[in-house]
Amino acid sequence: MTLRRLTLAAAVLLGCLSVIFVAAMGASAGMPDWSGQWENVGGTPDASGGFNQSLDQVLKTMQWGPPNRPELQARVDKMVASERKRLEAISRGEDPGGVDVRACTFGYPLLMLDSPLMFEVLPTPKETTLIFSSREIRHVYTDGRPHTPKDELWATPWGDSIGHWEGQTLVIDTIAVKSPFASSESEGVAVMAFGDVEGEQTITILSSQAHFIERFRMLDKDHLEDQMTVIDPTSFTAPWHLSRTYQRVTHIHRMVYEDCEGEERNPVVNGRFTLAPPPAEKPLPATAPGGAPPAPSPAPQ
Amino acid sequence: MSRVRSYNLIAIAVMLTASSALAHHSFAMFDQSKSVTLQGTVKDFRWSNPHVFIQLLVKNDAGNEDEWSIEMTSPEHLARVGWKPGAMKPGDKVTLVIHPMRDGSTGGQYLSGTGPDGPFAGSPTPSGEGK
Numbered sequence: 001m002t003l004r005r006l007t008l009a010a011a012v013l014l015g016c017l018s019v020i021f022v023a024a025m026g027a028s029a030g031m032p033d034w035s036g037q038w039e040n041v042g043g044t045p046d047a048s049g050g051f052n053q054s055l056d057q058v059l060k061t062m063q064w065g066p067p068n069r070p071e072l073q074a075r076v077d078k079m080v081a082s083e084r085k086r087l088e089a090i091s092r093g094e095d096p097g098g099v100d101v102r103a104c105t106f107g108y109p110l111l112m113l114d115s116p117l118m119f120e121v122l123p124t125p126k127e128t129t130l131i132f133s134s135r136e137i138r139h140v141y142t143d144g145r146p147h148t149p150k151d152e153l154w155a156t157p158w159g160d161s162i163g164h165w166e167g168q169t170l171v172i173d174t175i176a177v178k179s180p181f182a183s184s185e186s187e188g189v190a191v192m193a194f195g196d197v198e199g200e201q202t203i204t205i206l207s208s209q210a211h212f213i214e215r216f217r218m219l220d221k222d223h224l225e226d227q228m229t230v231i232d233p234t235s236f237t238a239p240w241h242l243s244r245t246y247q248r249v250t251h252i253h254r255m256v257y258e259d260c261e262g263e264e265r266n267p268v269v270n271g272r273f274t275l276a277p278p279p280a281e282k283p284l285p286a287t288a289p290g291g292a293p294p295a296p297s298p299a300p301q
Numbered sequence: 302m303s304r305v306r307s308y309n310l311i312a313i314a315v316m317l318t319a320s321s322a323l324a325h326h327s328f329a330m331f332d333q334s335k336s337v338t339l340q341g342t343v344k345d346f347r348w349s350n351p352h353v354f355i356q357l358l359v360k361n362d363a364g365n366e367d368e369w370s371i372e373m374t375s376p377e378h379l380a381r382v383g384w385k386p387g388a389m390k391p392g393d394k395v396t397l398v399i400h401p402m403r404d405g406s407t408g409g410q411y412l413s414g415t416g417p418d419g420p421f422a423g424s425p426t427p428s429g430e431g432k
Contacts, residue, residue, distance in 0.1 A: 045378035047423040048400075048412050091329070118381065133377050251422075252380040259350035265372070275330055275408040277354040277370040280345050 032168045034121040037249040038224055043116055055195025055202065062113060063243050064193055066204040067236045076203060083201075104134035104258050107157030107180040107189070109212060111136060112226050113242065114193050117258055118249050121216075121224070128163065128170055133258040140172050147175055155185060155208055166215075174212040188235070207234035222248045331400040331410040339369060339397045339409075346389035348376055355389060355411065357397065370408040371399055383422030393417055 042053035042061060053061070068076060106115045111132055119132040126143040140163040147153070148160050155178035163172040179189045188205040195201065210232040219225050223245055230240040267276050341359035355371040373379060376386075389395065395416045399409030414421045 039381070045374055045381055047373050047379055047382060047384065047421070048410055094329070116378065118377070249381055251383040256377050256380060257350075258375055258377040265352055265354075274404075275370055275372060275402060275406070277356065277372070278347050278349045280347065280356075281349075 031123045031125065032218055034123060034218060034224060037118045037120060037253065037255065038246040039118045039249050040114065040116075041223075041245045041247050043114075045116060053195070055193065055200040058114065058193045058195060059202070061244070062193055063241060064202065066191070066230075066240050067238045068204055069235060069237055072205060072235050076205065079203065079205075105136060105157060105180040106132075106134060107136070108138065108159050108174065108177055109189075109191060109228065109230070111138070111158075112214070112228065113191060113244055118252075118255070119246075120255060123170065131255065133255055135257060140170065142170070147173070159212070169215050169217040172212075172214040172216060174214070175210075176208075177206075177210060177212070178208060191230075205235065206230065206232050209234050219245065330402055330404070330408075332403045333400050333410075335401055336412060337399055337401045337409065339371075339399060341369065341395065341397075343389045343391055343393040343395055344368060345391060346386075348386040351375055353379055353384075355395075355397065357395070359407075367407045371397060371411050372408070373411040379422075388421060389416060 042057060058064075104117070106117065111117065111119075111130075115132070115134075117133045117136075119130055122129045122131070126141065128140040128142060130138040130140070136158065138158050138161060140161040142163045142165065144164075145162060147162055153160060153176050155176045157178060157180040159174040159177035161172055161174040163170050165171070177189055178185050179187065181190065182188065185208040188207055189210060190203055190205055192201055192203045210230055213229045213231070215225075215227040217225055226244045226246070228242045228244070230236070230242070232240075265276055265278070267274055339357060339359050341357040343355065344358050345354075345356040347354040347356065353373040353376055355369075355373065357369045357371055358366045359369055361367050393416055395414055397414040398412045400412065402408045413423070
């Protein structure tokens with residue numbers, strides 16, 4: 001009898017604990033499981049620093065075709081011609097001058113469209129967070145708030161994002177995006193696509209008024225999809241629809257930092273790039289017998 | 302064919318601004334029209350940001366050893382195709398295929414390689430596909 005009562009009490013207790021546990025875990029209840037690391041389909045790197053898709057493949061995948069206004073197209077044509085001259089100098093091994101870009105900051109929307117970075121997506125009821133290996137983070141607030149009021153808002157490379165759920169699809173609305181590269185907002189936000197050969201690239205420029213709507217969902221257990229619409233009457237004659245598919249990263253199952261700020265490896269000597277490997281790492285300090293840390297050095301006199 | 306999409310940030314910045322500074326992370330110093338095979342002994346495998354380097358000792362025509370600096374991509378990218386920090390150890394005998402430096406100095410860009418345990422991760426197979 002006592003045993004039965006104990007068993008019954010244990011079952012009741014377990015049930016109560018289960019209810020408490022489910023309540024405590026309510027933050028993820030009903031949310032899609034998008035755990036893991038993701039990368040652009042075609043964006044798997046190789047050991048030499050390259051990737052696996054030609055520009056044509058990338059453009060087809062992205063559904064590239066920005067409806068540029070004539071004045072923007074003229075600006076783009078001029079930029080492309082200038083970039084071609086720079087690349088010709090590089091192909092001769094010369095330093096054509098340029099911009100010191102040592103931080104791995106891609107900014108939005110390039111992070112989603114054609115970056116070589118892996119990322120994680122963490123959906124919760126009130127916010128979905130996208131974390132990239134460059135340590136760039138997108139916060140998408142889904143708690144019902146509107147965009148930040150204009151008098152409190154300033155543009156950033158990742159914009160101001162709010163969202164809502166339509167079933168298992170996260171609909172994201174983003175405004176107030178600025179380029180991490182441009183020296184002023186009037187220079188706009190670059191959207192580029194790159195092929196697998198240096199110089200194979202194309203570009204368009206969005207204005208600071210660009211408005212982005214994304215539909216983010218899981219296609220199957222190994223693929224996510226982002227369908228993006230860019231509304232930018234300053235730049236385009238019509239909304240621009242793009243798409244990207246992401247696949248699970250293989251071989252590594254944790255986030256690591258993609259750090260572009262390490263040692264300078266390409267010092268320019270007499271106007272030409274050279275190669276300078278990083279110094280060998282210093283060995284760790286020896287550990288004393290028994291696992292105790294080494295004795296501290298005497299304080300300087 | 303060498304592929305360099307990981308450093309497209311420079312292109313974006315240059316196309317958007319007129320400021321003048323040095324362009325880092327270029328692959329311009331490598332002659333991407335040439336491939337050279339090196340056989341040597343690993344002196345050091347430097348798993349470092351922004352790029353990993355292999356320091357390789359290679360005998361020259363005079364019978365002396367030259368130290369080559371072979372540049373790879375970033376640790377994050379290497380890990381994504383199966384590389385580990387201990388993939389090469391000092392003393393390992395390896396064969397590496399590289400794009401050599403344009404200026405003839407002892408350096409290059411890693412393309413593929415074989416070590417004591419066979420081809421390294423991501424090395425092309427006879428069918429042309431990565432391992």
